Amino acid sequence: MKLYDSARAPNPRRVRVFLAEKGITVPLEQVDLVALAHKTEAFTAINPIQRVPVLVLDDGAVIAESMAICRYFEALQPEPVLFGRGALEVGQIEMWNRWLELQLLLPISHVFRHSHPAMATREIPQVPAWAEANKPRIEDFLGIFDRALASRPFAAGDRYSVADITGMIAVDFMKPAKLAVPEACAHVRRWHAAVSARPSAGA
């Protein structure tokens, strides 16, 4: 088994933090995104979408996409449960995991990819107006998330879950995108400090 990884990119980190929470170790192979190693013929044969992370099993089977890899390991080793237990918790963790991905991480990624000079060779074409259009959405969602966190410790309830991993990594990705959590979002700041203090955050 081998996990194609890239140390500084947000999606591979979602898998590394998830594995750290599970106490699972998988051999990593770095893919140099700056050198466009993910666009080579050899890597494209493994993942036609040309993205990391990708898990390759011993028999050659491939699972790409961070959340697909995490679900593979959740099925192999359920404890500690990170995608929920019982229909309601499963649904609510998935709701928050998707919101934190689609309403926070993805808009932040659009700001980064469409405004950062370093991305000019990887995001073709960069559309600066699209970067700008995403900024108010990020602030709106952080307000919604802040109100939810007023009454509970973690993103989807009383238990740490994969939604906290996605959320922590989204907030950390604000810095390279030259964004910041507003001072007014005190609950988001308290939650982010708490999830960042877990040993898994360094993975």
Place this chain on the structure above:
Amino acid sequence: MKLYDSARAPNPRRVRVFLAEKGITVPLEQVDLVALAHKTEAFTAINPIQRVPVLVLDDGAVIAESMAICRYFEALQPEPVLFGRGALEVGQIEMWNRWLELQLLLPISHVFRHSHPAMATREIPQVPAWAEANKPRIEDFLGIFDRALASRPFAAGDRYSVADITGMIAVDFMKPAKLAVPEACAHVRRWHAAVSARPSAGA
């Protein structure tokens, strides 16, 4: 239990088709997106993200997001299995479901929302350059999907799954976005005809 729905939008249809495959009936309440009913204070109190579908349980618990609602019902009633069985199938169905959402449905949605005159009052600001930037990605992904379907009947393997639902609805959403599956993608066309012939497709 009540499902807030919108008959013509793609994401609520993902849930309706999923429920039809499961043989589950849930009372629907229509939300008029053209009249901006999803932006009202009353609806925002149910779903702060202001989107459909939303499932409200009898005790008032809320599950928004199409895939979160589907996972709730998969946990309640596993058969027929639509998210996979066993770690490898679970991972590969999630990989394809995500690809069909993030690399196909979402780019098609961006083309529609950022180029269609009817969306000018709902997508503010429309960024026409972003609509254009998505078009080649859709074609690239359809080529990848076509090669995968050359050796199997369904999106993620030998069994119909939630990935087929997402993919069918993505392809159907190409028409209002004024896009079409290239003639060369014969396997995609064969697969789309097959999944569209299932009774659930009319849901």
